[in-house]
Amino acid sequence: MFEMLQMGKYGAYVWSSYGLALIVMGYVVIKPVMDKKTILKDLMMKYHRESHQHIESHQLKKEQENL
Amino acid sequence: MYKVFLSLLKRDLRLAFRHKSEILNPLFFFVIVVTLFPLGISPDKQILAEIGPGIIWVAALLASMLSLESLFRSDFDDGTLELMLLSEYPLSIMVLAKIVVHWLITGFPIIIFSPLLGTVMFLNDDAIITLMITLLLGTPILSLIGAIGMALVVALKRGGMLLSLLVLPLYIPVLIFSSNAVGSSMAGLSISGQLYFLAAFMVFCLTLAPIATSAALRISLE
Amino acid sequence: MKAIMKWIYHLASPKHFYRIAGKLIPWFGWIAAILLIAGSIDGLFIAPVDYQQGDSYRIIFIHVPAAWMSMFIYMVMATSGAIALIWKIKLADVIASSSAPIGAAFTFLALVTGSIWGKPMWGAWWVWDARLTSELILLFLYLGYMALESAIEDPRSAARACAILAIVGVVNIPIIHYSVEWWNTLHQGATVTKLDKPSIHISMLIPLMLMAFGFKLYYVAAVLSRARNKVLITEQNSSWVKEVVALESGAKNV
Numbered sequence: 001m002f003e004m005l006q007m008g009k010y011g012a013y014v015w016s017s018y019g020l021a022l023i024v025m026g027y028v029v030i031k032p033v034m035d036k037k038t039i040l041k042d043l044m045m046k047y048h049r050e051s052h053q054h055i056e057s058h059q060l061k062k063e064q065e066n067l
Numbered sequence: 068m069y070k071v072f073l074s075l076l077k078r079d080l081r082l083a084f085r086h087k088s089e090i091l092n093p094l095f096f097f098v099i100v101v102t103l104f105p106l107g108i109s110p111d112k113q114i115l116a117e118i119g120p121g122i123i124w125v126a127a128l129l130a131s132m133l134s135l136e137s138l139f140r141s142d143f144d145d146g147t148l149e150l151m152l153l154s155e156y157p158l159s160i161m162v163l164a165k166i167v168v169h170w171l172i173t174g175f176p177i178i179i180f181s182p183l184l185g186t187v188m189f190l191n192d193d194a195i196i197t198l199m200i201t202l203l204l205g206t207p208i209l210s211l212i213g214a215i216g217m218a219l220v221v222a223l224k225r226g227g228m229l230l231s232l233l234v235l236p237l238y239i240p241v242l243i244f245s246s247n248a249v250g251s252s253m254a255g256l257s258i259s260g261q262l263y264f265l266a267a268f269m270v271f272c273l274t275l276a277p278i279a280t281s282a283a284l285r286i287s288l289e
Numbered sequence: 290m291k292a293i294m295k296w297i298y299h300l301a302s303p304k305h306f307y308r309i310a311g312k313l314i315p316w317f318g319w320i321a322a323i324l325l326i327a328g329s330i331d332g333l334f335i336a337p338v339d340y341q342q343g344d345s346y347r348i349i350f351i352h353v354p355a356a357w358m359s360m361f362i363y364m365v366m367a368t369s370g371a372i373a374l375i376w377k378i379k380l381a382d383v384i385a386s387s388s389a390p391i392g393a394a395f396t397f398l399a400l401v402t403g404s405i406w407g408k409p410m411w412g413a414w415w416v417w418d419a420r421l422t423s424e425l426i427l428l429f430l431y432l433g434y435m436a437l438e439s440a441i442e443d444p445r446s447a448a449r450a451c452a453i454l455a456i457v458g459v460v461n462i463p464i465i466h467y468s469v470e471w472w473n474t475l476h477q478g479a480t481v482t483k484l485d486k487p488s489i490h491i492s493m494l495i496p497l498m499l500m501a502f503g504f505k506l507y508y509v510a511a512v513l514s515r516a517r518n519k520v521l522i523t524e525q526n527s528s529w530v531k532e533v534v535a536l537e538s539g540a541k542n543v
Binding site: 215222226229233240247268275289 | 437472
């Protein structure tokens with residue numbers, strides 16, 4: 001088994017190639033998943049802020065009317 | 068249509084001759100860059116003759132690229148470009164006139180001065196003639212491809228570095244075939260294949276580059 | 290014809306794209322994972338040892354499909370750029386710009402694995418071999434594309450400028466490729482053993498094909514998930530995105 005993993009004298013080259021492929025391709029798919037989380041969070045906050053602003057401006061108007 | 072082409076050609080040439088530095092600076096740049104190599108590597112005759120074709124061509128490439136700013140920049144700044152876009156005449160014809168002017172003020176002086184640089188790099192007579200022919204066929208390609216890149220970055224404030232990233236990879240075929248033709252003629256080999264390639268590539272760029280450039284200008288200015 | 294176009298526009302509307310892509314991604318992703326794992330096991334352990342190159346040739350199961358993908362993705366970018374310019378389908382722009390980093394990653398992978406393969410074969414980390422040189426130039430084209438995209442602020446005109454650049458690039462790629470091949474044969478002669486062989490044994494072809502298909506499906510999954518994110522950002526003011534955001538972040542909190 002160990003000999004098989006050694007790949008003759010080329011083990012280091014072969015395994016580093018496959019390892020690098022795993023890292024690069026893993027990063028490429030994990031990046032958008034991470035991005036998605038921040039996007040959802042940012043948009044959530046943005047909508048939250050907007051709806052608050054909406055309510056506040058509404059209240060402000062009412063107060064002005066009362067005055 | 069032909070009249071538009073000619074009148075724009077005349078106007079741009081007149082403007083270029085008013086700012087003489089636009090013509091002289093690329094030429095000085097070309098000469099200085101080539102001079103750096105014997106100083107940086109060795110004044111040895113054999114080494115210089117070996118690397119000379121490549122160096123002269125790389126210098127011509129860079130000189131042509133760095134002068135691309137003059138193609139659209141001033142017209143963009145004073146709004147002439149916008150008027151050109153709105154005019155009833157085909158934009159690609161006007162773009163072609165500007166490219167021809169760019170070649171006349173940068174490519175042409177380089178061709179005139181190239182025998183001098185060929186001599187200081189110890190190229191033989193055959194190689195110098197080939198150098199001039201390749202420059203004659205190759206520098207228009209540089210202006211044509213460069214125009215596409217310049218049109219893409221003209222609206223950006225710091226487009227200079229970006230322009231080189233966009234344009235230099237596309238210059239590679241010209242560099243390969245031209246410098247190889249010069250080297251081959253130095254060795255007494257046939258160079259017709261390389262020259263045919265350059266001529267074909269020039270015709271190809273001449274037909275397509277003005278169209279791509281005008282499309283890019285429309286996007287940059289919208 | 291009209292009905293087909295209508296159907297395409299319907300599918301290409303951001304809302305539908307987001308929903309359909311969300312359903313497709315797991316399929317493509319899992320099939321790609323299975324193919325890639327099978328191809329790797331086959332390529333690493335089952336395929337016979339090459340009589341000339343020993344085990345080092347097993348790198349080509351990564352290198353060659355990655356090089357294929359790097360070319361393929363640039364073609365996709367140019368094609369979808371052209372579609373976006375001609376038919377004004379916004380989604381095509383999104384696909385093109387989402388593809389660029391993936392293509393650059395594959396180009397990088399092809400370059401580095403080629404260089405790792407070259408070390409035991411040529412005795413040097415870098416040789417100006419035709420394929421490696423072409424990949425290097427292709428990487429420059431990708432980097433130029435991404436630099437142009439990030440330099441233009443307005444995303445719409447950035448996408449259109451990039452479409453032009455990709456089309457110009459794709460027209461030039463065969464010319465560059467041809468000139469590099471020509472330059473290479475001239476300077477190196479026949480001493481260089483090419484990475485891909487003219488005739489390849491079936492036992493080596495199977496893992497190569499498994500990896501190649503795996504890479505393709507992987508790319509589809511990756512590009513769709515990137516494109517979904519871009520759609521969310523560009524459409525953030527529409528009501529369906531608000532619903533999606535409420536639904537998806539709500540589902541996560543539960």
